[in-house]
Amino acid sequence: MPQKSTVSQFFAGLSSYLRVPGFLFKHGLWPYQLLPAVISLILTIALLFVFYISTAGFASWVDALIVIPMAWLDVTVTWTLTALVFLLLVGGFIFIHKHLILILLAPFLGKIAEETLRAVQGKDFTDSGLTIRESLTRSTFINLRYLGREILTNLLFLACGLIPVIGSLLSASGMFLTQSRFLGYGLMDFPLENKGFSAEQSDKFAHQRNGLSMGIGAGYILLMGIPFVGWMFAPTFGTVAGTLRMMEEVDAREEM
Numbered sequence: 001m002p003q004k005s006t007v008s009q010f011f012a013g014l015s016s017y018l019r020v021p022g023f024l025f026k027h028g029l030w031p032y033q034l035l036p037a038v039i040s041l042i043l044t045i046a047l048l049f050v051f052y053i054s055t056a057g058f059a060s061w062v063d064a065l066i067v068i069p070m071a072w073l074d075v076t077v078t079w080t081l082t083a084l085v086f087l088l089l090v091g092g093f094i095f096i097h098k099h100l101i102l103i104l105l106a107p108f109l110g111k112i113a114e115e116t117l118r119a120v121q122g123k124d125f126t127d128s129g130l131t132i133r134e135s136l137t138r139s140t141f142i143n144l145r146y147l148g149r150e151i152l153t154n155l156l157f158l159a160c161g162l163i164p165v166i167g168s169l170l171s172a173s174g175m176f177l178t179q180s181r182f183l184g185y186g187l188m189d190f191p192l193e194n195k196g197f198s199a200e201q202s203d204k205f206a207h208q209r210n211g212l213s214m215g216i217g218a219g220y221i222l223l224m225g226i227p228f229v230g231w232m233f234a235p236t237f238g239t240v241a242g243t244l245r246m247m248e249e250v251d252a253r254e255e256m
Helices: 006-027 030-065 071-104 106-124 132-160 166-194 199-207 210-224 229-255
Strands: none
Touching: 006 030, 006 106, 006 210, 006 229, 030 071, 030 106, 030 229, 071 106, 071 132, 071 166, 071 210, 106 132, 106 166, 106 229, 132 166, 132 199, 166 199, 166 210, 166 229, 199 210, 210 229
């Protein structure tokens, strides 16, 4: 079977999210979404609050450190620095948040992947047999490894941003696709884990399908841009979308 192009794989991964709502209704899987969705929302709001407090604390520190005789200029400088730091913290929050959520919600997302597989495979479904501790350990190992790779790759794209205009576009698009790619790897691992893939085998299998991983990860990030609703359902929808795509990929490989 000829390998699809990266672009077609990307849109195949992204379009998987369109199948999720109907699939959940058809197989009665919405109840499995609710608890991790609420936990995801609480964690996201808590992290945003911590980042907000950090920004406010920095603003107070800068205000006490920098004393400018002219009141209006002093206020302008303080608020400008505060805004810049806030944007930096938000960027860092988005960067860290997605992997942190996948680690903390690993037992729930693993269960959602299993129920998705059970709904499609029926009697042929086999439980992974992993305990909560084993699921957390595997998810932590995989996502921390991907986070390290993501940081190194994004540093290169940040350097590209120093080039006017073209460099900035390359930097922004490159960082988005890089984050999508490694996030997609994490989402794709849940069904591969159930299929008996080791962490190394899962990494290799996902790496051979970079376009799919970018599409699945991009859908997650775009969902996170929707306040509250996206914060709740991006992890669970991403898991179902990734599971549906990986089932097709594994089945296609077994038929070859």
